[in-house]
Amino acid sequence: AGMVELFTFIGLSAVAFGRLLRGKAVFRAGDTWLIIQRAGAEALPIVTLINFLIGVILGFVGGLELQNFGAAIYMADLVGIAMVRELGWLGCIMTAIIMSGRTGAAFAAEIGSMKVNQEVDALKTLGFSPMEFLVLPRMLALILMMPLLTAYGNVMGMLGGGLLAPLFGVSFRQYYDRLIVAIDLTNYSAGIIKAVIFGVIVAGAGCLKGMQSGNSASAVGQATTSAVVTSITAVIAVDALFAFLLGSPGM
Secondary structure: HHHHHHHHHHHHHHHHHHHHHHHOOOOHHHHHHHHHHHHHHHHHHHHHHHHHHHHHHHHHHHHHHHHHHHHHHHHHHHHHHHHHHHHHHHHHHHHHHHHHHHOOOOOOOOHHHHHHOOHHHHHHHHOOOOHHHHHHHHHHHHHHHHHHHHHHHHHHHHHHHHHOOOOOOOOOOHHHHHHHHHHHHHHHHHHHHHHHHHHHHHHHHHHHHHHHOOOOHHHHHHHHHHHHHHHHHHHHHHHHHHHHHHHOOOO
């Protein structure tokens, strides 16, 4: 039954996006911009903090180990590669997990509360599609914002690693030069592309669980928890699939 609901949701989402491309989707543009603000600009503080601290940790641990071999200069390579290379591994994953707990859970709670208050039924009665009116704006918001937040988070992580560079005898200029060598546009852009897929997963999981929510307060809480667990699990599984398909020997 769960698989049937999942594929039904995916199909209805595809139909809603098709109507959007044809200019026939019915939703409020004001609500969409508000959701974009909440999922984008208002998420910057937590994205900044988490990715910056991840960069600090990577720089510190990597610098300690590399210093034993007289290769502390390569801590820039370590931080840059971990945050950006291999399809944007760490920066992309951390940003997706942050957005799962912050925004995906909020989507599930909002739509679940609407079901409790019979607002979803009211939309159907008035002839509005809940997929277009509620789900489509939220998915658009994360599809647009996840790549930008990932790019921003990557930069914050690299800045965090550079903060500790002088402690290991590496100047900021040397750190920057090594980053330029270690990172190229192809690796950076691959992570951004994957962030779009993660945006679909996080928004889709939140909206799906919200639409599946029961008509009680406890059901909304369960839907919120399920949305976070589902989105994080799906993000890690998809990331593993990307790593296997595009990073295996001979590819």
